[in-house]
Amino acid sequence: MAREVQITFDCADPAKLAAFWAEALGYRLDDPPPGFESWEQALDAMGVPPERRNDASAVIDPERAGPRLFFQRVPEHKRTKNRLHLDLRAAPGLQGEARMAALEAEAERLLSHGATRLHRSDPAPPLGAGHIIMADPEGNEFCLD
Template identity: 50%
Template structure:
């Protein structure tokens, strides 16, 4: 897997937010290092105290195409709008802006993600720019469903 690009998100609960993003992106938990059956075995062998096992969490594209998403625990909460956000397409549909939007598909996917903990911020329908829905993950990080 190409590691030139890794996206890092700060989180209060890396494992929970990582599970949300795994569902959004169709990703899976990053497998433990060779020689270990589970991350718990790995962290125990490394001597990391159990209360620190949720300090970080990573998910990966099972096809090895997309970037790794690494979530790291931070003490502070999100206070301002993201300076960077992800545009996420519908499962099985390439992510792009332009062309005829699948409004019904995007709305249906947004509703699914809301059940998982996303918050809908706004719907944008602009003749020039296209159609998308702005959402926030369970910890307030914005992303666009396109």
């Protein structure tokens, strides 16, 4: 039996992190509940006070092919390396210098949206194709692969 998957991020600023990952993946903010034209309208109707309106956010794949990403505010900060991370397939089918050039271009694009570059691993045949380790605006590691 197939199951849907949602990936949840604990974070300090759900709106900011949702915007980053929407940009990184080509996703968009999730739709407001049925019957509402905007999230502001929905949150007003639910009686959510202004100081709680950034407690959660979500982004979705416009094609509905990829998993929904959910961002929830938590009081504690990230402390150590992720045990799970996302690989962004930024250079599928490319090899060698063409692959690394595509990864570098994507790294530069994401840096302009708040990412941090952590490490580059150059190709190491026969198994290593090369990748770049990055962190999102709250320090969650991910790879450009």
